[in-house]
Amino acid sequence: MSAAPSLISFSTVVTRLRAAGCVFAEDEARLILSTARSAAETDAMVDRRAAGLPLEHVLGWADFRGLRISVDAGVFVPRRRTEFLVERAAALARAGAVVVDLCCGSGALGAALVAELGGRAEWYAADIDPAAVRCARRNVEPAGGRVYEGDLYEPLPAALRGRVDVLLANVPYVPTEEVGLLPPEARIHEARVALDGGADGLDVLRRVTAGAPEWLAPGGSLLFETSERQASRALGIVAADGLVPRVAVCEEREATVVIGTR
Numbered sequence: 001m002s003a004a005p006s007l008i009s010f011s012t013v014v015t016r017l018r019a020a021g022c023v024f025a026e027d028e029a030r031l032i033l034s035t036a037r038s039a040a041e042t043d044a045m046v047d048r049r050a051a052g053l054p055l056e057h058v059l060g061w062a063d064f065r066g067l068r069i070s071v072d073a074g075v076f077v078p079r080r081r082t083e084f085l086v087e088r089a090a091a092l093a094r095a096g097a098v099v100v101d102l103c104c105g106s107g108a109l110g111a112a113l114v115a116e117l118g119g120r121a122e123w124y125a126a127d128i129d130p131a132a133v134r135c136a137r138r139n140v141e142p143a144g145g146r147v148y149e150g151d152l153y154e155p156l157p158a159a160l161r162g163r164v165d166v167l168l169a170n171v172p173y174v175p176t177e178e179v180g181l182l183p184p185e186a187r188i189h190e191a192r193v194a195l196d197g198g199a200d201g202l203d204v205l206r207r208v209t210a211g212a213p214e215w216l217a218p219g220g221s222l223l224f225e226t227s228e229r230q231a232s233r234a235l236g237i238v239a240a241d242g243l244v245p246r247v248a249v250c251e252e253r254e255a256t257v258v259i260g261t262r
């Protein structure tokens with residue numbers, strides 16, 4: 001029989017996390033203790049965190065714009081800086097918009113945008129990784145969206161062509177040679193397909209922008225994140241594919257978002 005959660009104290013959890021090198025041990029201890037349903041589960045979570053798993057994989061969820069998003073093992077953890085992309089999208093979207101979240105991972109971006117629209121959106125998400133799709137279904141479908149599995153646009157309903165108002169695409173954009181330099185939490189515990197963007201990090205993006213004019217409604221916009229270093233090349237790619245490009249930067253969150261409007 002498992003003991004009550006209170007039998008493992010806050011200070012014990014903090015001490016174990018600190019000994020494992022967790023910088024935000026107090027915050028993490030609070031999250032673990034409020035998520036675990038038994039002392040045994042608390043113990044197991046602290047062990048997994050001390051072994052280096054991302055906190056969100058240990059908890060099974062991530063906070064993204066105030067939503068509790070399920071995040072399964074191996075699935076990309078939605079980053080705080082990506083909230084900026086959702087904010088830029090929300091500034092463009094109207095209630096009733098057709099929203100597509102391509103390369104959706106957990107589905108966090110679409111979920112946050114549609115929540116911002118008060119649930120008033122027609123909402124589709126897709127990813128190539130079956131683990132991400134399983135996870136996204138739990139985050140997206142109860143809120144009224146649909147999730148598809150496959151390569152970029154390929155699994156989307158054909159009837160969406162020319163109707164998409166907001167196309168979110170937080171594609172992998174780490175250059176292949178730099179994947180090995182990422183922190184172990186990403187490099188070891190997130191799927192390579194979620195990180196590796198090819199030689200210059202822009203390979204998946206090139207395919208997304210090439211297809212975007214066919215799927216966007218007139219006046220609709222594609223939004224994606226890049227690094228500051230990649231932004232000017234990404235703007236050129238967007239323009240070459242016939243969209244009107246612009247960039248938005250949030251220095252505080254170190255976030256760069258490129259927007260291409262049809």
Ligand SMILES: C[S@@+](CC[C@H](N)C(=O)[O-])C[C@H]1O[C@@H](n2cnc3c(N)ncnc32)[C@H](O)[C@@H]1O
Pocket residue numbers: 076077078079082102103104105106107108109126127128129132150151152169170171172173191193194195204
């Ligand atoms: C950087 S992660 C972003 C996930 C999510 N949008 C987020 O921001 O939390 C990139 C995602 O793209 C997916 N992906 C990579 N290549 C893809 C492709 N060709 N077609 C569809 N999804 C792809 C990966 O499986 C991964 O979930």
